Amino acid sequence: MAVYEFKVVKGLVLKVDFVRDVTELIHPRGKNGIASIDDLYYRKVLTVVGWKADESSVGRALAGGRQKTKDLFDVFYLSTHARPLSEWFPRYFDRSAYERLAAWHLSTPKQKTALELMDLIPGCDTKAVFKHLDDEIIHNLNRKYVSL
Secondary structure, three states: OEEEEEEEEOOEEEEEEEOOOOOOOOOOOOOOOOOOHHHHHHHHHHHHHOOOOEEOOOOOEEOOOOOOHHHHHHHHHHHHHOOOHHHHHHHOOOHHHHHHHHHHHHOOOHHHHHHHHHHHOOOOOHHHHHHHHHHHHHHHHHHHHOOO
């Protein structure tokens, strides 16, 4: 098991546990042992897109990662508080990973997820969460990866 702590803001440290961490750190840990926000972001995205592409019977990319409401919120939070997903993602992931990210996002059951978000984060503006992720994944990242 790998345990990382990330300084989110002054006085607030986010602790993240990974059962099996097989990916090298992007940046060295700080003197205090806290890993970078890029490392957290990278691992969270790997969680939702998976390690490799699976395809449907017609050749479309399938979401290969975990389908959890908390993961969706974590990606939203990182995108709104660290760096927009559409700016951060292309630094570390290729088109195949983008296709899996889009498949993950599009396959999210919106009504069920909205209810789970409201249980997980009281007062959560679920419309803002979905709009932000739609803008970042479907619109902004699509322009960077897909030639129209």
